[in-house]
Amino acid sequence: MYIFPLLMSQLFNDLPRAKAASAEYKVSTLADKYEITLPLFGREMSDVSVRVEGDALSIEAAAPSVGAPEGARVVWQELLIDDVKLTFRLPHGVRVDGVTAQLSGGLLTVSIPKQTPAVRTIQVEPAARAAEAH
Numbered sequence: 205m206y207i208f209p210l211l212m213s214q215l216f217n218d219l220p221r222a223k224a225a226s227a228e229y230k231v232s233t234l235a236d237k238y239e240i241t242l243p244l245f246g247r248e249m250s251d252v253s254v255r256v257e258g259d260a261l262s263i264e265a266a267a268p269s270v271g272a273p274e275g276a277r278v279v280w281q282e283l284l285i286d287d288v289k290l291t292f293r294l295p296h297g298v299r300v301d302g303v304t305a306q307l308s309g310g311l312l313t314v315s316i317p318k319q320t321p322a323v324r325t326i327q328v329e330p331a332a333r334a335a336e337a338h
Contacts, residue, residue: 227288238316240292245310246285254305254314256294261303263290263314297321 229242240261244252246268253264265288272278294300294316302317 227290229290231292236318238295238298238318240314240316242288242290242312243310244288244307244312247307247310249307252305252307252312254303254312256300256303259294259300261292261294261314261316263292263312264288265312 227242229240232239232241240263242263244265247265251266251268253262255262255264267285267287297319299317299319303314305312305314
């Protein structure tokens with residue numbers, strides 16, 4: 205059984221999508237953050253929207269304008285040229301106020317920082333004796 209992919213798929217459950225979009229993406233976990241990476245080749249920053257609402261992270265990207273040179277006829281195309289609309293349910297223990305997104309070289313990388321757990325040392329004390337309690 206492959207437990208890690210199962211856990212990751214449970215952490216980042218896709219919510220129903222507004223429109224079917226066949227976008228490929230990768231979800232990674234690092235020590236201090238999660239990252240979602242997806243190819244958005246041909247798109248400008250103004251075409252891309254990343255939003256957090258409650259525990260949902262939404263990514264939307266308008267389809268790029270991909271044209272053929274004048275006089276050419278497209279005979280085969282495997283480019284993702286549809287609008288992209290993805291929504292992810294964020295896991296517990298993330299800082300939604302620290303989410304960032306970068307578009308570089310046609311790749312969108314969304315970073316979701318993990319919360320640093322509070323560490324507290326607990327003083328160990330001897331148990332009260334029965335005689336002292338009365």
